[in-house]
Amino acid sequence: MTDSTIAIRTATETDWDAVALLDAHAFGFHPTDEDMAFTRRFARTEDVILATDDDRPVAVVMHFAMRITVPGGTQLDLPGVSWVSVAPTHRRRGILRALFTEQHRRFVAAGAPLSILTATEATIYGRFGYGPATSELTVSVDRRSARIRDTAADPGGVALVPPAAARPALPGIYDRWQARTPGALARPQVYWDRMFADLEHRRDDASALFYLVHADGYAAYRRKHTPDGMVAVVDDLVAATDESYAALWRVLAGMDLMREIRVDQAADDPLPWLLTDARLPRVTSRDDAVWVRIMDVPAALTARTFAVDLDVTLEVNDPFLDAGGTFSLRVVDGRATATRTDAPPQARLDLDVLGSLYLGGHRARSFARAGRLWTSDEAVLDRLDLAFRADREPFAGWHF
Template sequence: MSSGDRDHVVVRTLVEGDFPDWLRALNTGFLRAPTPSDEDVAARLPYQDFTRMRGAFDAGRCVATYRSFAQEVTAVGGAPVPACAVSSVTVSPTHRRRGLLGRMMGADLAEARERGDVLATLIAAEYPIYGRFGFGPASRLTRWSVDVRRTGLDPRWSGPADGGRIDLVDGGTVRKLGPEPYDRARAVRHGMVSRTPRDWDRRTGRNVPPSEPWTEPFHAMYRSASGELEGYVTYACDDKWEDSKQPLNTATVRDLIAVTPAAELALWRYVCAIDWVTFVDSGDRAPDDLLPMLLPDPRAARVLTYADMLWVRILDVVRALETRTYGTSGSLVLDVRDAAGMAGGRYRLDASPEGAACAPTTASADLTLDVGELGALYLGDESVARLVALGRVEESTEGAAARADVLFRASRRAWCPDIF
């Protein structure tokens, strides 16, 4: 494609009148029925922030889509980090490989950096795309299928033995009470992200667009012996039976959030004891979730999926590294390469369990790495030594990779339960 042809494609932020055509392009990219109904447009319109939505337009027709929104990501140690969450990224098949995503993302990330966001985040539908924009896979998910018949759990279980209780509730109750335990959980689990009121609406069936079929799930909440709400689970069940009239139903967990181990154990125990439920689909969990090991026979939990989840793009190295905590004391000089020119430079990190200081330096580098590799390391879920072995990190000082692993790794795996 010639530069003259490229100039005919205009990339810009949206105005309200662009939204139906932008939504058509979004649906096209995600292989959904392309033409949105008037009802669907009307249902979505009130929730759009057009100042953070972009489109590429060829002769007035939208051929690529992009949006971002404000988010907080929990860093290792529990501090909330301001982030630019990227979503709704598509390029129509007629306009691929013309640099449209780069133009949209470059402008948006520059604005995010100017705004003071420390990170950018996304969930990658396709793995190879986002590394070239400085993103790295910073958390992973595991999804299990549990054969309840093989767990060794008592099928007659009727409630927690710790004095707590589990109650079935409706979506309105989750919408009202759920944010408090969720925010308590994300304050201590790195990788979790903030949820907006709109997120809670959609999770509980309020104002769901007509193009998104909604089946009401079940909701159950756990309260401790003192009456404190410490967790909840949302799940849906299918209706499958053998010819011999034996149940083969699956309960699929859509959301399970627990503030305490007692709540997590009780909620999994509850789901595995529902009458007629033969299999439990865990939904997207942290790789070190308690689920398999809480079962008398952990082999009853079969891995369905193990994959990358939250991708992180560092926009401000100093603030990012000073915000998270470290399990030991140590110093490193990192030479960070960033082709986009946003976060590159050489930085000295002095870290301890009491805090960290990071500043530009001219000292010789211990490690040289791309900003995407730093993003992959940020939540403590990747090994520096492994990246050195892969040739993605250069170790200039002997032993620096081992020291970095001790500094960066966390005692639990990062977990992001939300697709956005």
């Protein structure tokens, strides 16, 4: 950073108005008092770091205390970086880099195994060792033609419930789904409070939420008028069992006055195979969601399970901090040991690529084909490709 008037410091309680103003300019919306109240419950002021110019805040980063499920079911506590904004008056002078340097120094000191974020632009965070690790498909289903196969589970048990009855039921179902889904993020109480507050300005011109609840799953959707007819926009569809998923889709598919159903899904969602017409779920967009930066390679690799045995020496390049090096990764019966080694590498990759592989949502082979993963021979690539896969595609569950 070149400007001598710029300083980095931890925020204090009196800085929150300035934080809100920075965010408003960065993201193009005015956070309401309710928005700020939710954020202040989620973020501790001491986890907010500011850059100031002559004492005036000109940039902010913060993190929330998060928890993520990794392949095999272990849940890791980790920081979730958010509210990253540099005033348009001060961009491209290295202020984000200076803030990230301080913020990640704190993550190292706290012993974080990973850190995560969601990204407005895909070009910003690779240089800091973050790789896109979970994906979301937005799917549109022409409901008028949607028929569930006769062979699909038909357990019934879905009730139409008012918000007051949904409120105590949903968090437990979500927790069970989260525990079995790689990449899934635990939801803090403030998330649920915000969801049930269902603030009008967050409805995107659609109705308040409707809830369909089964003992093991639920769908929360809004009705939206469009020139082509009514659309059910599903905000949240969570099923802890396959049976409840089929039961919920039987109800959604039966909503006669809805022309279309819109929903976000993981890439391996079974919906096409539940329907008599597998082409009906039309993917209208595919986006990355959670980006992973591995802060401690051995801690991260030993926290997840692997699909096949492995014995490989990995050279990992960290372009930002000192998390890289050469590691011996041995997997026996799914469990890994990972230690630093001086042995010659059999595979070489940047830390962002390891982050992209970590939750099982991307294939080692794809990165090899793009020239971003080198292996000494085809057999090593084959094992890596198989080993990093998870039993299901990672899915975040919510954005922060």
